[in-house]
Amino acid sequence: MNMIKRKFFEWLPASLMFLGLLVLWQLAVSGLGLREYILPSPAAVAHALFSSEINWTGHIIVTGTAILGAFLIAAIGGIALGTLTAWSTVMGRALMPFLVFVNTLPKVAVAPLFLLWFGYGIFPNMLIGALIGFFPVVINTAVGLTQIDEDMLDLGRVFNAPKWKVFAKIRIPNAYPYILSALKVTATAAVVGAIVGEFVASQSGLGYVIITSQSSLNTPLAFGALVWISILGLALYGAVAVLSRVLAPWAEGQEN
Amino acid sequence: MKNIIELDQVGMVYETGSGPVEALRDINLAVGEGEFISLVGPSGCGKSTLLRVVAGLRPMTSGTVVVGGVPVTKPIPKVGMVFQAAVLLKWRSILDNVLLPAELAGLNPRDYRTRAHELLELVGLSDFSGKRPNELSGGMQQRVALCRALLLDPPLLLMDEPFGALDAMTRDDMNLELLRVWGETGGSEGRKTILFVTHSIPEAVFLSDRVVVMSPRPGRVAEVLDINLPRPRSVETRASAEFGKYSLDIYDLLTGRQSGESGSALQGLG
């Protein structure tokens, strides 16, 4: 009971703020008499969200798959690359400059190339999202594996533990909070990447809905797609947050 | 008595950003098998460094260290180490922290669960085995680190101020337990060898066969005192006149004071 009460008061300011903005928005639209294709009212957006003129479920599945795929590729690839650079100095010296170079590329500009190479569909969109999101994971994994109390490494030495065991039992758990905070950034990047891919070329997905709604001046539909995109993004971000609470409960409050 | 540790002209210089720091100079010391030796000396005189060098965790920059007849060039096997900081893995429960040595050494931790529980019981922490390190006080964490060092029952123990964060009463209890673990009552045969760093003069006198007094940096051996107090030692030991005499001697050595009649000699160095 007390807990529920506390949560209620914790969320109250944000909820009030959100409601207030919605009300202001509605008032502004009706008060200033804005045309719907310039700025639709919240009511019009809500209407579009549940209208049957468009197959929302299908588009949500397409974009959701792209986002999830982008996130997983970035996470797994990033952790693998980060571990590789931390495992051996030579590997780190060989890989890091290349990775930094890839990261400085304007990834959005690479999107058309990916579509050219891999054809239209979900896969190239995943890759674009992964490309945008993988770098923080590499860096944070490498940092988490190497920024470690010298005494802890001595612990491994005292017991003559093999290198892989020191990684498995000491370095990798030490890196969890770092990796998990990078994954929160990656969750957002995956959403951006998937939508950018759909902007460039696609036949379905929420990005596609936004592009097509523009040509028909159906702005409420674009807003509806935006709402779904942010719901997908929030869901992924929330999942990462929950994961970090389960995997690294000791790091509560220490991560950002 | 066979020597298990032999230090010959050991020197240690740390290279730091602001130039070299000489931590140890010309250390000569032989530790017999089954001996309990304490190191005392002012802060920064190189006691922790000396333990690390003996353990093979840091290479000395001059001289030789021989442990168990083998020159030390890499971490030595079969040693229990208590670091000055508890160094517990914060993502593991207390029990799993105590079991860590078994896992790292490639043994089956299941076989050591009973022993881990016994050790935690010994230091009065059996109720905390499921907790995480950050839920324990500094003194409790030190005791967990002690259990971890004892898990595999090593014949050699290197202990860096293991009881520094404990209140006086718990500390006295732990001292007695440590002597029991060492094998005080079992005769000199089969005893462990312990190299013990402390800032407390009474603790050093109470526990040791010999106390090594070190000089300020660069750390050198200023004096080695034999502590000829009868064993097994007990609460009465602390009340004896010899105990006070030894404590005073060490105090004088550390402060460079001529032996006097001051009653404050029994205080620790802090």
Ligand SMILES: Nc1ncnc2c1ncn2[C@@H]1O[C@H](COP(=O)(O)OP(=O)(O)OP(=O)(O)O)[C@@H](O)[C@H]1O
């Ligand atoms: N890793 C290191 N790098 C550089 N200098 C070091 C390092 N470790 C210790 N030193 C220096 O070596 C000297 C001895 O340090 P050490 O930790 O061995 O002292 P100590 O006797 O254990 O002190 P305390 O009683 O305060 O624990 C100090 O001057 C310290 O600054």
Ligand SMILES: [Mg+2]
């Ligand atoms: Mg020290």
